[in-house]
Structure formats: C-alpha cells, structure tokens
Amino acid sequence: MELDRLDRDIIAALVDDARATYAEVGQLVGLSASAVKRRVDRLRESGAITGFSARVAPEALGWTTEAYVELFCQGKTKPSDIALAVAKFPEVVGAATITGEADALLHIRATDVRHVERVIERIAAETFVVRTKSAIVLSRLVDAPSGVVRNETRLIG
Amino acid sequence: MELDRLDRDIIAALVDDARATYAEVGQLVGLSASAVKRRVDRLRESGAITGFSARVAPEALGWTTEAYVELFCQGKTKPSDIALAVAKFPEVVGAATITGEADALLHIRATDVRHVERVIERIAAETFVVRTKSAIVLSRLVDAPSGVVRNETRLIG
DNA sequence: TATGAAAGAACCTGGCC
DNA sequence: GGCCAGGTTCTTTCATA
Numbered sequence: 001m002e003l004d005r006l007d008r009d010i011i012a013a014l015v016d017d018a019r020a021t022y023a024e025v026g027q028l029v030g031l032s033a034s035a036v037k038r039r040v041d042r043l044r045e046s047g048a049i050t051g052f053s054a055r056v057a058p059e060a061l062g063w064t065t066e067a068y069v070e071l072f073c074q075g076k077t078k079p080s081d082i083a084l085a086v087a088k089f090p091e092v093v094g095a096a097t098i099t100g101e102a103d104a105l106l107h108i109r110a111t112d113v114r115h116v117e118r119v120i121e122r123i124a125a126e127t128f129v130v131r132t133k134s135a136i137v138l139s140r141l142v143d144a145p146s147g148v149v150r151n152e153t154r155l156i157g
Numbered sequence: 158m159e160l161d162r163l164d165r166d167i168i169a170a171l172v173d174d175a176r177a178t179y180a181e182v183g184q185l186v187g188l189s190a191s192a193v194k195r196r197v198d199r200l201r202e203s204g205a206i207t208g209f210s211a212r213v214a215p216e217a218l219g220w221t222t223e224a225y226v227e228l229f230c231q232g233k234t235k236p237s238d239i240a241l242a243v244a245k246f247p248e249v250v251g252a253a254t255i256t257g258e259a260d261a262l263l264h265i266r267a268t269d270v271r272h273v274e275r276v277i278e279r280i281a282a283e284t285f286v287v288r289t290k291s292a293i294v295l296s297r298l299v300d301a302p303s304g305v306v307r308n309e310t311r312l313i314g
Numbered sequence: 315t316a317t318g319a320a321a322g323a324a325c326c327t328g329g330c331c
Numbered sequence: 332g333g334c335c336a337g338g339t340t341c342t343t344t345c346a347t348a
Contacts, residue, residue, distance in 0.1 A: 003218065011218070014211035018175045021325060035332050037327075048217035053210055053302040054171035060205035061160065061168070063306055068255065068262055083298040090307045095299035098225065098292040105225055105292065106299075109306050135255040135262065141240040142252035142263075145210040146303045149220055149266050150247045178340060189318050194342075196316095317347080325340065331333085
C-alpha cells in the first residue's frame with residue numbers, strides 16, 4: 001500500500017499521542033476530522049497501524065531489570081522453534097534471529113537480577129539451546145515506541 | 158506509588174487497546190466508566206502510564222531492516238555521552254549501556270542494509286567510539302509494546 | 315478516600331455533496 | 332476531501348459509603 005505525506009504525518013501524530021482526537025490530528029496535518037478518520041481507518045485495515053497501546057513505565061510495575069541474551073543453538077534449529085520456545089516466557093519482550101556467531105538475541109524484562117537468572121536458566125534448558133551469553137542493562141538511554149523510528153516526519157506547527 | 162490489582166488490570170487493558178472507552182475498560186475490570194477515568198488520570202499523573210502510542214508496522218513505512226550494534230568505547234566515556242551521541246540518529250530506536258565486553262548496545266531500524274551501514278559508519282565516527290560489532294536481524298520473533306511485559310495480568314472474562 | 319450516577323460538552327461516525 | 336446530524340463518549344459535579 002502507498003503512503004503519502006499526509007498518512008505519514010497522521011501516523012507520527014498518533015505515535016506521539018494515540019488518544020488525540022481526529023480534529024486535533026487534523027489540525028496538525030491540515031485535514032478535517034472526518035478526513036483524518038477515513039485515513040486512520042484505512043491505515044488500520046491495510047495493516048500500517050496495527051493498534052494502539054498505552055506506554056508504561058516498567059519500573060512503576062516492578063520491572064526494574066532488563067537484559068539481553070544471545071542464544072547459540074543446535075545446527076538445524078528453525079527460527080519457528082525459537083519463537084515457540086521463547087513465546088512461553090512473558091519476560092521475553094523482544095526476540096530476533098540475527099547474523100553473527102549467535103543465532104538469536106532476546107530482550108528480557110524482569111523484577112531483579114535473580115529473576116533474570118531464573119528465566120535464562122529455563123530458556124537454556126530448551127533442548128535446542130547449546131549455550132547462552134547474557135548482558136544486564138545498566139541504564140537505558142533510548143527507548144522508542146515499538147516499531148517506530150523517532151521523529152520520522154516533521155509536523156507543521 | 159502503590160498499584161493495586163485494579164490499576165494493573167486497567168493498564169493491561171490499555172496496553173492491549175489504548176483507544177478502548179472507559180466504559181469498555183470498566184466492564185473488563187469491574188468498575189464504572191468514571192471510576193476508570195479517575196484511575197487512568199491518576200496513573201498518568203503518577204507516571205505509571207507515560208502516554209499512548211499507535212503501534213506501527215515498520216515495513217509499511219519502509220523500515221524493513223534492523224540491526225543490533227555493540228559499542229566499545231574509550232575508558233572514561235560517560236553513559237550521557239553515548240546517549241547524546243546516539244540521540245542524534247532517528248534510526249537508533251533503542252540504546253542501553255550493558256555489562257560485558259561491550260559498553261553499549263544499540264537497536265537500529267533502517268530502510269536497507271546499506272542504510273544500516275551508513276548509520277554505523279557515522280556512529281563509529283564519534284570520538285569516544287573505539288570499535289563496533291553489529292548483527293543484522295534476520296527475522297523478528299517477538300516484539301512487545303515498549304516498556305511492557307506481555308500478558309502481565311490476567312483479565313477477567 | 316473512592317465509588318456510581320447524571321448532565322452538558324465534546325467527539326465520533328456515516329451519509330451526503 | 333469537506334460538511335453536517337444523530338448517537339456515543341468524555342468530563343465534571345454531586346451524593347454516598
């Protein structure tokens with residue numbers, strides 16, 4: 001699907017504030033409220049916008065620790081095997097197969113370092129996992145809303 | 158600030174759908190619409206909810222490639238130095254200082270591999286950067302909304 | 315301190331041009 | 332894409348426990 005500048009501006013506005021009214025978004029991008037609604041409906045149908053989420057401060061919910069874990073797997077492990085295995089752990093908030101020595105990289109959120117350790121232990125117990133290599137996050141410097149490149153479009157005003 | 162089960166259920170409902178009406182959230186958690194609104198207002202003021210974002214399919218916007226880049230820095234590089242430097246690049250959607258050999262781990266979104274290369278080149282040109290080690294993402298397996306642990310609370314119904 | 319009910323204002327939604 | 336009308340939702344106030 002083809003996205004024009006208006007679509008991109010609307011998306012940027014909704015990434016910034018998903019509860020903005022159609023009229024507010026319209027004023028930012030230069031459209032009427034109903035025109036914005038039509039485009040948003042279309043963007044959702046086409047899958048460009050996949051939904052709307054509250055952004056949460058993880059610490060406020062007790063998730064004060066995060067870690068990245070590299071997974072080294074057996075020769076013929078499929079990405080879907082890894083996906084299925086890690087999806088069982090709510091603590092795994094991100095996962096991807098990657099190039100390089102490791103086969104996959106996991107992003108984990110936990111309540112403390114002990115909790116991280118327990119999760120890694122259980123993941124390492126999966127049959128296809130040969131070994132893991134983990135790094136605890138010391139301080140987070142950047143955290144963009146998932147799926148989004150920051151400041152992608154410059155809004156007028 | 159203290160969060161009870163009702164607050165956590167409300168947060169879970171809004172992470173799932175930030176545009177749900179207060180009445181809808183209320184029905185999930187067992188409160189009236191106005192009670193839900195009061196709690197949401199309080200959660201925003203207290204900082205537990207930091208905002209509301211549209212979830213976007215990066216590919217729909219042309220961001221088809223992602224990479225993780227380890228940064229090895231000079232001895233007395235401060236986290237704030239790294240933060241300032243990488244914040245200049247909209248392609249850096251995540252960054253954190255970490256334990257282990259590397260000093261920081263960056264998460265990059267770009268239009269293609271050439272684009273990733275250009276960004277890494279410019280980051281490597283920062284005075285404090287000694288070297289980098291990067292891994293291109295082959296396929297994404299898990300991607301939770303930022304800051305959130307999946308399925309944190311079990312909603313009734 | 316927190317809740318539910320109610321009322322006016324604001325907003326959404328769909329039809330029409 | 333804009334305009335408009337009817338239905339829904341938000342927001343605030345009030346009374347209650």
